[in-house]
Amino acid sequence: MNTTNQPTNPVAIITGGADGLGFSIAERLVRKGARVALFDFNEEALQKAQRQLGEPTFVAKVDVADRVAVGVAVEAVAEAFGRIDILINCAGVTGRTNIKSHEVDLEDFNRVMRVNVNGCLNTFQAVAPHMLRQAYGRVLHFASISGKEGNAGMLAYSTSKAAVIGMTKVQGKEYAGTGLTVNAIAPAVIFTDMVAKLPPEQVKYMTDKIPMSRCGTKDEVAALCEFIVSAEASFTTGFTFDISGGRATY
Ligand SMILES: NC(=O)c1ccc[n+]([C@@H]2O[C@H](COP(=O)([O-])OP(=O)(O)OC[C@H]3O[C@@H](n4cnc5c(N)ncnc54)[C@H](O)[C@@H]3O)[C@@H](O)[C@H]2O)c1
Structure with missing residues (x-):
């Protein structure tokens, strides 16, 4: 294993990092010595x-669907910190839920795809040249159990997360051997604001399918993410990690 390019204080970009799972991951990485850059469109939360993470946290108000803004923000991070080691694509939206496919509004569907799928590609394309130059990088895309199994009532979201899993498989193969790993994580229901905003019947539909009969916690997700983006996780790429309380056993 080539260890020469592994940084001691890695620089991590986390999209959707102002809140929810992204913020929990940021807290954990900062505790381990990482320098983090949070991209989010919620300025107040940023x-x-x-303030909570302290210096030298970098924040940028960015809509990940906006390719130009993503490119500008990524270059600003590279200039501020001199390198980019980790990209965690956490920003995501559900769109309208608890509706059947024939009721889905195309504009809502397209918006979910632009954020959840194009967002991952926009950041990846801006960050990859930096990682390739240093022959080291860890990329983690947020998928979902809904991308593996399809959650009824969530057509746009499930379709977008299946696309993220496909993107991860392709990128894992394309960059194997370059020092970059590209993986995804597929949580079942984790208790965050995103879940709190869903209709109760949609949440019950999801927790009823979990053998552990509960939501996962933000800490449980952050712990797995910390490992996936660590230097030690060097022989796994193109893979979608499960974190589903026993729901997905494949
Ligand atoms: N919570 C769960 O149960 C669960 C399950 C499976 C997958 N996921 C995935 O995990 C990721 C994080 O989910 P969460 O529960 O923490 O969500 P959340 O809603 O609590 O946080 C998401 C963050 O992303 C930001 N964001 C949303 N759209 C954005 C955009 N276009 N540009 C920039 N920032 C944007 C929000 O402002 C927010 O800070 C998402 O991709 C989600 O699909 C969550």
């Missing part, structure tokens, strides 16, 4: 997150 300011709060920066």
Whole structure:
């Protein structure tokens, strides 16, 4: 294993990092010595997150669907920290839920795809040249159990997360041997604001399918993510990690 390019204080970009799972991951990486850059479109949450994480946290108000803004923000991180080691694509939206496919509004469907799928590609394309130059990188895309199994009532979201899993498989193969690993994580229901905002019947539909009969916690997700983006996780790429309380056994 080539260890020469592994940084001691890695630089991590986390999209959707101002809140929810992204913020929990940021807290954990900072505790381990990482320098983090949070991309999020919620400015108030970004300011709060920066205060909580302290220096040298970098924040940028960015809509990940906006390719130009993503490119500008990534270059600003590279200039501020001199390198980019980790990309965690956490920003995601559900769109309208608890509806059947024939009721799905195309504009809502397209918006979910632009954020959840194009968002991952936009950040990846901006970050990859930096990682390839240093022959080291860890990329982690947020998929979902719904991308593996399809959650009824969530057509746009499930379709977008299946696309993220496909993207991960392709990128894992394309960059194997370059020092970059590209993996995904597929959580079942984890208790965050995103879940709190869903209709109760949609949440019950999801927790009823979990053998552990509960939501996962943000800490449980952050712990697995910390491992996936660590230097030690060097022989796994193109893989979608499960974190589903026993729901997915494949
Ligand atoms: N919570 C769960 O149960 C669960 C399950 C499976 C997958 N996921 C995935 O995990 C990721 C994080 O989910 P969460 O529960 O923490 O969500 P959350 O809603 O609590 O947080 C998401 C963050 O992303 C930001 N965001 C949303 N759209 C954005 C955009 N276009 N550009 C920039 N920032 C944007 C929000 O402002 C927010 O800070 C998502 O991709 C989600 O699909 C969550």
